[in-house]
Amino acid sequence: MSELSINPGIEIRDSERELQRFRSRLAMLGVFVLTLFGLLFLRFFYLQVIQHSHYSTLAEANRISIQPIAPHRGIIVDRNGVQLAHNYSAYTLEITPSKVSDLNATIDELATVVEISPRDRRRFRKLLEESKRFESLPIRTRLSDEEIARFAAHRYRFPGVEAKARLFRQYPQGEMFSHVVGHIGRINQREVEQLENDGRLANYRGSDYIGKTGLEQSYEKFLHGTTGVEEVEVDSGGRAVRTLSRTPPVSGNNLVLNIDAKLQEIAYNAFGDRRGALVAIDPATGGILAFVSKPGFDPNLFVDGIDPQSWAELNGSIDKPLLNRAAAGTYPPGSTFKPFMALAALFYGKRTPQQVISDPGYFMFGGHRFRDGRPVPLGAVDMHRSIVVSSDVYYYSLANELGIDPIAKFMALFGFGSRTGIDITGEAAGVLPSTEWKMRRFKQRWYPGETISIGIGQGYNSYTPLQLASAMATLANDGIMFRPHIVNYVEDIRTSEKSPIEPKPLRDLGLKPEHLKIVKDAMVGVNKEGTGARAFAGAPYIAGGKTGTAQVIAIKQGEKYVESRVAERHRDHAWFIAFAPAEQPKIALAVIAENSGFGARAAAPVARQVIDYYLLGKVPNKPAPAEDD
Amino acid sequence: MPPALRRLTRFLTAHLDGVLLSSILLMMFAGLLVLLSASNGSLARTSGQLVNMLIALSVMWVFANIPPHFLQRLALPLFILGCALLVGVALVGDIVNGARRWLNIGITRIQPSELMKIALPLMLAWYFNRNEATLRLRNYLVAGLLLAFPAALILRQPDLGTALMISASGGYLIFLAGLPWRIIILLGVAGLTSLPFLWSAMHDYQRQRVLTLLDPTTDPLGTGYHTIQSTIAVGSGGALGKGWMNGTQTHLDFIPERTTDFIFAVYAEEFGLLGNAVLLVMFLFVIARAMVITSNAPTLFTRLLAGSITMTFFTYAFVNMGMVSGILPVVGVPLPLISYGGTSLVSICLGFGILMSINTHKKLVQT
Numbered sequence: 001m002s003e004l005s006i007n008p009g010i011e012i013r014d015s016e017r018e019l020q021r022f023r024s025r026l027a028m029l030g031v032f033v034l035t036l037f038g039l040l041f042l043r044f045f046y047l048q049v050i051q052h053s054h055y056s057t058l059a060e061a062n063r064i065s066i067q068p069i070a071p072h073r074g075i076i077v078d079r080n081g082v083q084l085a086h087n088y089s090a091y092t093l094e095i096t097p098s099k100v101s102d103l104n105a106t107i108d109e110l111a112t113v114v115e116i117s118p119r120d121r122r123r124f125r126k127l128l129e130e131s132k133r134f135e136s137l138p139i140r141t142r143l144s145d146e147e148i149a150r151f152a153a154h155r156y157r158f159p160g161v162e163a164k165a166r167l168f169r170q171y172p173q174g175e176m177f178s179h180v181v182g183h184i185g186r187i188n189q190r191e192v193e194q195l196e197n198d199g200r201l202a203n204y205r206g207s208d209y210i211g212k213t214g215l216e217q218s219y220e221k222f223l224h225g226t227t228g229v230e231e232v233e234v235d236s237g238g239r240a241v242r243t244l245s246r247t248p249p250v251s252g253n254n255l256v257l258n259i260d261a262k263l264q265e266i267a268y269n270a271f272g273d274r275r276g277a278l279v280a281i282d283p284a285t286g287g288i289l290a291f292v293s294k295p296g297f298d299p300n301l302f303v304d305g306i307d308p309q310s311w312a313e314l315n316g317s318i319d320k321p322l323l324n325r326a327a328a329g330t331y332p333p334g335s336t337f338k339p340f341m342a343l344a345a346l347f348y349g350k351r352t353p354q355q356v357i358s359d360p361g362y363f364m365f366g367g368h369r370f371r372d373g374r375p376v377p378l379g380a381v382d383m384h385r386s387i388v389v390s391s392d393v394y395y396y397s398l399a400n401e402l403g404i405d406p407i408a409k410f411m412a413l414f415g416f417g418s419r420t421g422i423d424i425t426g427e428a429a430g431v432l433p434s435t436e437w438k439m440r441r442f443k444q445r446w447y448p449g450e451t452i453s454i455g456i457g458q459g460y461n462s463y464t465p466l467q468l469a470s471a472m473a474t475l476a477n478d479g480i481m482f483r484p485h486i487v488n489y490v491e492d493i494r495t496s497e498k499s500p501i502e503p504k505p506l507r508d509l510g511l512k513p514e515h516l517k518i519v520k521d522a523m524v525g526v527n528k529e530g531t532g533a534r535a536f537a538g539a540p541y542i543a544g545g546k547t548g549t550a551q552v553i554a555i556k557q558g559e560k561y562v563e564s565r566v567a568e569r570h571r572d573h574a575w576f577i578a579f580a581p582a583e584q585p586k587i588a589l590a591v592i593a594e595n596s597g598f599g600a601r602a603a604a605p606v607a608r609q610v611i612d613y614y615l616l617g618k619v620p621n622k623p624a625p626a627e628d629d
Numbered sequence: 630m631p632p633a634l635r636r637l638t639r640f641l642t643a644h645l646d647g648v649l650l651s652s653i654l655l656m657m658f659a660g661l662l663v664l665l666s667a668s669n670g671s672l673a674r675t676s677g678q679l680v681n682m683l684i685a686l687s688v689m690w691v692f693a694n695i696p697p698h699f700l701q702r703l704a705l706p707l708f709i710l711g712c713a714l715l716v717g718v719a720l721v722g723d724i725v726n727g728a729r730r731w732l733n734i735g736i737t738r739i740q741p742s743e744l745m746k747i748a749l750p751l752m753l754a755w756y757f758n759r760n761e762a763t764l765r766l767r768n769y770l771v772a773g774l775l776l777a778f779p780a781a782l783i784l785r786q787p788d789l790g791t792a793l794m795i796s797a798s799g800g801y802l803i804f805l806a807g808l809p810w811r812i813i814i815l816l817g818v819a820g821l822t823s824l825p826f827l828w829s830a831m832h833d834y835q836r837q838r839v840l841t842l843l844d845p846t847t848d849p850l851g852t853g854y855h856t857i858q859s860t861i862a863v864g865s866g867g868a869l870g871k872g873w874m875n876g877t878q879t880h881l882d883f884i885p886e887r888t889t890d891f892i893f894a895v896y897a898e899e900f901g902l903l904g905n906a907v908l909l910v911m912f913l914f915v916i917a918r919a920m921v922i923t924s925n926a927p928t929l930f931t932r933l934l935a936g937s938i939t940m941t942f943f944t945y946a947f948v949n950m951g952m953v954s955g956i957l958p959v960v961g962v963p964l965p966l967i968s969y970g971g972t973s974l975v976s977i978c979l980g981f982g983i984l985m986s987i988n989t990h991k992k993l994v995q996t
């Protein structure tokens with residue numbers, strides 16, 4: 001510093017004062033630095049000590065993703081193990097809409113890599129409307145290996161698009177079983193709410209599908225299985241890095257049906273081009289052997305959401321393929337009602353079997369003339385003959401003698417007019433007319449004249465083929481009634497444990513054996529010498545049956561029903577009910593062939609083919625022929 | 630030791646500051662370790678940073694050997710050049726990511742705001758030094774204008790972070806130069822009252838950043854994402870950290886820009902509060918040493934320059950750590966000596982070179 005002393009002293013003092021001031025300012029900055037660093041340290045302490053567990057949780061939530069693993073859905077097989085619904089694995093291309101900024105542009109670009117049809121686009125649009133934006137939705141299903149490879153090579157171009165290996169449901173029997181097996185479909189909002197109310201939603205975390213109709217719906221609880229859980233570590237892009245823990249899913253149970261797929265096929269084909277329904281039941285168990293509603297539809301269309309165009313076609317078709325005719329279609333039973341009327345007569349003691357009624361070809365009541373379908377009078381008719389030749393007059397007068405309410409009371413025993421409780425939903429109850437019913441339905445009293453045509457299965461009578469088949473089976477089983485059921489047993493695939501469905505009888509109607517014998521013998525007579533004789537000619541077994549005709553339009557008094565004059569859709573429906581073998585029935589059935597005229601002509605041959613196969617294993621080589629009456 | 634070797638050693642180390650150098654090297658080493666983890670063990674990025682460090686240390690050595698009076702002569706021309714280039718950017722600069730920051734000078738593109746980071750403190754220190762004997766209020770006003778001109782140009786680019794850092798470095802210098810308290814208070818009041826006007830002058834993305842700072846959860850996947858994820862990383866680190874290379878936020882890609890601006894989140898997650906305390910102490914140690922050098926600097930020019938460099942270094946560290954731990958808005962400021970990136974390293978080490986030069990050349994000035 002000595003060199004600096006040449007400067008005037010005042011300046012030294014000045015610059016020393018300046019230096020002091022500078023140092024004090026620097027010291028202030030030092031304090032400033034310490035304060036701010038102290039603040040930082042407090043912030044670190046707050047985050048890393050006080051709030052540590054909070055942020056740890058957040059970091060774990062970032063890191064760990066609980067991913068559900070959907071269980072394999074149980075399969076559905078017929079009594080012989082033929083697959084009716086099964087799973088196969090294939091790749092789908094899925095888009096998560098929330099991760100894609102421009103959906104249309106992305107789909108257009110995807111279309112340059114894999115084929116995307118207009119139908120795929122329509123279906124995707126529909127799914128998009130029905131779902132939440134963060135769900136991934138399939139744009140293409142069932143990709144080929146080559147398409148998967150092509151997509152993988154271009155993956156980087158498509159954020160928010162993923163190829164996923166998925167299990168698909170398939171219905172190899174197609175439309176033949178569409179109304180029995182039903183189908184699954186994507187879970188919709190209403191079903192989510194339903195699952196939530198039942199407390200089952202958690203089990204559907206990984207599931208996209210749920211049973212919508214048929215057995216797929218009614219046995220959903222058994223088929224679905226239990227969802228597994230996988231804890232995976234994910235990165236910020238949501239990609240799984242590694243698995244931390246895993247609870248495997250439990251596959252759903254399999255359904256083994258009473259139905260024989262081959263019998264079903266024969267029955268379905270026996271209808272030829274005709275519409276109709278057939279229900280065949282094992283009278284001794286109530287097990288459904290065949291359950292046909294024709295036409296059906298391809299249930300595979302519905303699995304991934306049906307495209308609007310296919311839906312419009314199915315829904316708008318005049319043939320009503322979506323209607324389950326067997327369980328939800330109701331028709332007047334026509335003359336197939338007569339055996340039950342005969343039983344009612346015996347039950348109430350109103351007529352003896354031997355009692356003869358004169359049939360002049362018509363029945364007069366209150367100035368009305370109730371026609372018989374035949375042009376010729378039958379003359380003297382006893383109970384046996386009344387069934388064999390299907391006398392209308394016999395049953396007009398019987399109905400009149402019994403009265404509507406006793407008829408209704410008796411028929412209710414057989415399950416007419418109430419749901420059978422079969423193990424699929426959508427069943428119709430039909431109409432079993434009574435004074436009480438009419439008051440409830442029309443707010444009107446019952447007129448005695450209305451009772452007359454009830455006796456021949458017309459009028460307000462309206463039943464499902466299933467009800468008629470069930471009643472037939474009950475009659476064949478001597479009044480011991482089972483609830484009809486499609487599923488034989490549910491099989492747990494891990495333990496192979498089988499849980500049978502309803503093996504116990506529902507009720508015993510308490511009918512007298514001698515009464516049953518009279519009616520059954522008469523029904524055997526139908527096939528031997530009566531209206532069913534032609535269809536059952538040469539059968540090596542003894543079968544009971546009854547033809548029937550359900551009027552589609554009312555024929556005016558004094559007018560004659562001439563088939564050729566009536567539009568095809570207005571023609572009568574043909575009924576046939578049957579059981580065989582007569583001494584120890586193994587099969588009971590009801591067939592309706594819509595707009596096919598008299599029962600003997602179109603419905604009985606179908607029944608013949610079904611019984612032939614079931615009892616003899618005989619496979620027909622063409623649809624059942626329509627015979628002339 | 631042979632005389633030749635001794636001369637070589639002396640040539641290499643004469644103007645280096647042992648204390649500063651060793652603490653810088655220690656921090657750089659720590660930085661490399663964190664970087665290795667942040668880049669998921671990628672040696673490419675880490676060795677790239679090692680090269681950056683060697684370059685930065687060379688620059689430091691060069692500047693340590695340049696006598697301060699030489700820098701003093703350079704101050705005015707550098708500042709004029711810097712301002713000219715900034716004007717050039719404003720007129721014909723290249724736009725990158727929506728901001729006009731780069732100037733194409735034929736062979737390469739440069740960012741003149743980087744030059745201004747050193748040119749402005751030099752200029753202000755030179756200016757105060759020149760008027761040392763006759764400092765009046767008017768001189769502070771001129772200094773304020775000298776600061777405001779480049780800062781405004783940089784703010785217009787827009788580059789809020791750099792503008793703030795340059796303003797801070799100039800502001801510290803003017804404070805150290807003895808800005809009267811009444812002016813400081815006046816400026817404080819004026820600053821507070823002008824906040825609403827400042828708000829209306831801000832760009833949307835800048836406003837968004839401020840809003841996000843106040844409540845990051847309003848936009849968890851957009852602008853708030855950085856802050857939320859880095860805060861989670863810091864907080865989940867706990868007292869002792871998750872361990873080197875074990876940070877889940879880091880290694881599962883939740884921390885954005887984790888090798889550069891957000892590298893402190895990686896460090897805090899893996900080394901915890903203990904590690905943070907150690908890092909703060911290391912920074913404090915460097916700052917303390919730099920303050921000692923500042924305090925002992927021989928001339929007003931060197932004192933002011935050293936003080937500004939020291940406080941700028943501190944500000945970088947504070948703003949970065951404050952931003953990562955969620956108490957300051959996200960401004961693109963790297964963590965000195967730790968963040969990946971050559972530019973930042975070079976400018977930091979250049980500053981330390983000047984500090985060392987100031988410390989080792991004062992004897993020469995005095996003798």
